[in-house]
Amino acid sequence: MEASKRLFLEYGINPDSVKELDEFLHGIQEFVQYLGSNQYYSDAVNKKIFLLTLDVDAALLRFSWLHLEAIGFRDALTKSVLARKKKEGLDEKKVAAFNDSFNALTQDARDLHERALALTDDIRKEYAKKL
Numbered sequence: 001m002e003a004s005k006r007l008f009l010e011y012g013i014n015p016d017s018v019k020e021l022d023e024f025l026h027g028i029q030e031f032v033q034y035l036g037s038n039q040y041y042s043d044a045v046n047k048k049i050f051l052l053t054l055d056v057d058a059a060l061l062r063f064s065w066l067h068l069e070a071i072g073f074r075d076a077l078t079k080s081v082l083a084r085k086k087k088e089g090l091d092e093k094k095v096a097a098f099n100d101s102f103n104a105l106t107q108d109a110r111d112l113h114e115r116a117l118a119l120t121d122d123i124r125k126e127y128a129k130k131l
């Protein structure tokens with residue numbers, strides 16, 4: 001717990017935010033997979049679904065690496081706390097690179113979410129044309 005507090009207070013990395021981004025991306029993935037399982041859309045919509053699925057999967061791969069980095073940061077701080085050493089810190093450049101990557105991935109998740117919502121509009125429009 002102490003390590004997680006230090007990670008957030010000293011380095012701006014909130015383990016809860018990392019977990020929430022994971023859940024958010026997985027929610028988008030599940031939704032897009034559901035859409036992809038219904039192959040009765042037009043070719044244009046199916047292509048959008050395919051590309052969105054690919055982009056969400058790529059975002060999850062990027063997230064997996066960031067998650068491992070965050071765990072590494074937390075573990076280093078935990079080791080410091082348990083060893084009762086002076087406050088050993090993290091490599092500031094690695095933390096800054098992590099935060100930049102995390103912020104970029106968070107923006108990408110927002111964009112993926114918007115694309116998923118736009119797909120629902122495309123499907124509604126197609127359905128309205130069939131009626």
